[in-house]
């Protein structure tokens with residue numbers, strides 16, 4: 001396809017205030033003399049054809065690189081006769097660094113590699129967290145992977161295996177971070193690499209790591225094994241800064257934007273413009289800390305909450321993860337090793353007990369949370385509740401025994 005095709009329907013997607021992927025495709029198509037220009041012209045033609053006919057024309061297949069069973073998403077065009085230059089448009093899923101930290105030199109090298117071997121089209125980052133190197137023919141899959149591998153990057157997951165993981169930007173740029181997300185990601189995922197490169201699970205398995213309850217990588221609802229930073233002691237308060245917020249926003253402003261927004265009514269503004277927090281009622285939702293960043297911050301006793309079974313739609317609808325570990329302090333190397341062991345236990349239980357095409361959350365729904373906890377060797381904890389002190393996720397028969405066990409672990413005072 002020598003000329004850029006007419007794309008009246010795609011052109012409409014460039015209207016409005018937001019950047020459009022169509023503009024990006026056109027820019028690559030305009031790179032006259034570059035090897036990716038004809039590919040992108042052809043792709044634009046097929047895409048316009050898809051919009052006209054309201055039909056997708058990509059089919060899958062099997063493409064891989066030596067030694068790996070996953071990581072390349074094959075795409076063959078069903079209308080290759082009309083759009084030959086983009087007849088093969090495979091995607092390489094490349095694992096990003098934990099926390100998505102790059103320097104510009106690496107980004108430039110990635111762009112050079114993909115302009116040489118592929119279509120020039122890169123997406124940072126796909127829903128799974130991968131860097132999506134999109135648009136390469138079968139012949140160039142191995143050479144482009146070799147070049148990216150040489151740069152220090154590895155293929156991520158696809159299919160029924162461990163998928164590429166994500167962690168938030170973390171302590172490098174965020175003061176709310178409650179554990180070392182990057183370290184946790186690398187330790188947990190490095191331990192699962194076999195199941196990422198050579199998928200052999202009943203279905204996909206995702207682990208994500210967020211440094212606090214803001215959950216910037218959507219771990220709770222987008223991963224089978226979600227690790228969220230939190231704290232066990234009291235929120236730290238700088239009352240002088242609280243007073244400055246009151247001076248700026250007024251008492252009404254602070255009440256409207258902070259105090260009354262607390263989901264558990266744990267906050268109150270005293271007459272002298274200081275803030276009082278009923279820390280036992282706080283559920284660590286992060287709202288007050290997000291609004292009054294200078295006055296409030298997470299406590300010192302930092303650690304993680306772990307949830308299992310979050311996922312998008314598929315068979316039984318969207319699921320939020322369920323708390324399986326309410327709090328575990330993350331201080332020493334042993335704590336991170338404990339996390340690796342727990343993730344491995346959950347993955348092994350999933351591998352052995354899930355049905356074909358069943359996610360962790362669906363398996364838990366089918367076998368029951370109590371059996372899942374039993375299977376992975378975790379004790380029931382009264383903190384595993386959907387609404388504090390009201391409704392429990394777990395069946396109540398045998399509850400008295402569990403309370404007795406919990407009391408003996410934590411002491412009578414903690415159980416009050």
Ligand code: SF4
Nearest residue numbers: 262282283285286288
């Ligand atoms: Fe309330 Fe959330 Fe602040 Fe806790 S973190 S006090 S639950 S607003």
